[in-house]
Amino acid sequence: MRIVALAGGIGGARFLQGVQHAEPAAHLTVVVNTGDDTTLYGLRICPDLDTVMYTLGGGIDTERGWGRQDESWQAKEELAAYGSPTAWFGLGDRDLATHLRRTQLMLGGKTLTEVTQVLCERWQPGATLLPMSDVQAETHVTVNEGGSRRAMHFQEWWIKHRASLPAESITLVHHNDLLPAPGVLEAIERADVVLLPPSNPVVSIGTILQVEGVREALKAKRVVGLSPIIGGSPVRGMADACLTAIGVETSAEAVGRHYGDLLDGWLVDTADAGAVVPGVEVRAVPLYMTDIEATAEMARAALDLAGA
Numbered sequence: 402m403r404i405v406a407l408a409g410g411i412g413g414a415r416f417l418q419g420v421q422h423a424e425p426a427a428h429l430t431v432v433v434n435t436g437d438d439t440t441l442y443g444l445r446i447c448p449d450l451d452t453v454m455y456t457l458g459g460g461i462d463t464e465r466g467w468g469r470q471d472e473s474w475q476a477k478e479e480l481a482a483y484g485s486p487t488a489w490f491g492l493g494d495r496d497l498a499t500h501l502r503r504t505q506l507m508l509g510g511k512t513l514t515e516v517t518q519v520l521c522e523r524w525q526p527g528a529t530l531l532p533m534s535d536v537q538a539e540t541h542v543t544v545n546e547g548g549s550r551r552a553m554h555f556q557e558w559w560i561k562h563r564a565s566l567p568a569e570s571i572t573l574v575h576h577n578d579l580l581p582a583p584g585v586l587e588a589i590e591r592a593d594v595v596l597l598p599p600s601n602p603v604v605s606i607g608t609i610l611q612v613e614g615v616r617e618a619l620k621a622k623r624v625v626g627l628s629p630i631i632g633g634s635p636v637r638g639m640a641d642a643c644l645t646a647i648g649v650e651t652s653a654e655a656v657g658r659h660y661g662d663l664l665d666g667w668l669v670d671t672a673d674a675g676a677v678v679p680g681v682e683v684r685a686v687p688l689y690m691t692d693i694e695a696t697a698e699m700a701r702a703a704l705d706l707a708g709a
């Protein structure tokens with residue numbers, strides 16, 4: 402069975418572990434959000450690609466959900482001592498090697514798709530990881546600070562400000578056509594089922610849906626999504642701040658409706674059993690990823706709903 406998932410960071414990566422546990426023989430391709438990517442200290446940093454790669458490859462810090470386990474922060478502390486204005490970014494010493502190696506490969510002429518394949522040779526995630534695009538695109542958030550409007554990179558808003566500054570708009574900034582990375586549309590077209598994990602519907606899944614041709618390719622497929630919102634609040638992260646910014650209510654039903662005609666099925670937690678999404682089959686199952694077995698059950702429920 403060929404499964405394609407459009408995924409962001411922590412929640413998406415954790416769900417994909419459940420998919421692999423439920424269907425170890427399936428061929429899994431993950432189309433990963435690159436809108437969170439940023440360049441700091443001259444290094445190209447791809448948070449969602451790294452989070453999926455580390456999580457499926459066994460290198461993730463399971464407590465944080467991002468970055469490497471057994472991490473140290475010497476470089477970050479030294480940068481803070483120098484008064485670096487970007488010392489707020491969680492630059493782990495082990496994680497730093499990934500940014501250095503990625504940048505080294507890109508300076509040598511490799512695309513992000515090619516770089517990702519090289520880095521995955523070490524981590525062996527057991528899935529094909531594809532960036533959504535090889536074209537640089539970054540999510541910027543416009544905030545209103547004391548009457549003056551300012552745009553900042555998503556990472557600054559998310560990490561430095563903990564998404565506490567009300568976002569007036571969230572925009573994906575790219576200077577070239579947002580073309581899909583090689584293999585993305587082909588993987589979707591060949592898929593038996595496409596899954597939308599419980600990632601951030603705005604800055605992760607929503608970003609991938611802006612890539613040229615992706616929405617059209619999905620229209621021809623069985624697509625099942627899982628709600629990242631349970632009982633009116635995000636399970637983790639700050640998806641509510643992002644949903645508010647685009648005028649979508651923070652509820653399982655509203656997010657399902659937001660994905661609209663892309664979905665054939667929508668899994669909500671039992672707490673949201675009454676959710677109705679016109680034209681979409683909604684099922685209520687436990688959606689807390691408390692351990693790998695619970696997550697695998699979610700994956701089985703999604704595949705069952707997809708009729709896969």
Ligand code: FO1
Nearest residue numbers: 410411437447448451452467468490491560
């Ligand atoms: N998230 C934080 O809350 N604080 C950080 O300092 C931080 C650093 C970081 C470094 C590398 C990486 O791959 C992820 C990192 N994240 C951090 C998570 C990241 O900001 C988010 O997971 C995604 O961008 C949103 O899904």
